Amino acid sequence: MEKSTIINELEKNIKLCTKCRLCKTAKNPVPGEGYINSKIVFIGEAPGKVEDDTGRPFVGRAGKLLEELLKGINLKREMVWIGNIIKHRPPENRDPLPDEISACEPYLTMQLKAINPILIVTLGRFSLNYFYPEGKITRDRGTLIRVGKYNVYPVYHPAAALRNAQMAETLRKDFMNIPSILEKAENTKYEEADIPIHDGQLGLGL
Numbered sequence: 001m002e003k004s005t006i007i008n009e010l011e012k013n014i015k016l017c018t019k020c021r022l023c024k025t026a027k028n029p030v031p032g033e034g035y036i037n038s039k040i041v042f043i044g045e046a047p048g049k050v051e052d053d054t055g056r057p058f059v060g061r062a063g064k065l066l067e068e069l070l071k072g073i074n075l076k077r078e079m080v081w082i083g084n085i086i087k088h089r090p091p092e093n094r095d096p097l098p099d100e101i102s103a104c105e106p107y108l109t110m111q112l113k114a115i116n117p118i119l120i121v122t123l124g125r126f127s128l129n130y131f132y133p134e135g136k137i138t139r140d141r142g143t144l145i146r147v148g149k150y151n152v153y154p155v156y157h158p159a160a161a162l163r164n165a166q167m168a169e170t171l172r173k174d175f176m177n178i179p180s181i182l183e184k185a186e187n188t189k190y191e192e193a194d195i196p197i198h199d200g201q202l203g204l205g206l
């Protein structure tokens with residue numbers, strides 16, 4: 001099946017999904033959007049208020065910062081794919097619960113399988129731990145980690161950077177390294193492990 005057909009089908013399924021309680025409190029599903037042939041995807045935790053209002057990922061203040069950071073490395077949001085682990089907003093932006101994560105997980109797994117990016121940039125602690133449960137955002141941010149067949153590059157969440165100037169500075173620096181990290185990810189064979197390899201529990205079927 002064509003990549004675009006798979007992504008469109010997934011989007012339709014997400015829009016109709018009632019597999020967890022979050023669809024009852026959210027206004028809109030936020031399936032994710034962008035260029036499905038991108039080598040890089042950006043994955044956050046879950047939609048916030050503005051995302052819930054619009055059905056689009058990263059369109060609030062954190063989204064504006066993300067766009068600025070992308071501009072700094074000569075990218076526009078439509079040149080990459082941007083999504084979240086959870087597709088409906090948790091009430092009051094609370095952390096998603098384990099059963100909500102399990103219910104929603106197959107969508108992101110299938111989206112990533114279809115897009116097949118070279119680099120997954122995880123935005124924030126929650127997204128890092130989804131891919132790499134042992135990860136620590138303060139320790140691992142700005143480093144390339146191999147998770148299964150994927151290259152994961154954790155950075156701080158833009159929303160956290162909006163609240164903390166030092167984090168914002170670190171996030172900027174980590175973003176500026178994305179082009180060289182992508183090159184490294186593209187050119188490093190799986191066996192060449194100056195990249196830490198994590199083959200642990202993903203629950204993602206990756």
Ligand code: SF4
Pocket residue numbers: 014017018019020021022023029086087088100103104
């Ligand atoms: S959050 Fe995910 S699993 Fe829950 S209803 Fe929405 S799409 Fe379905």
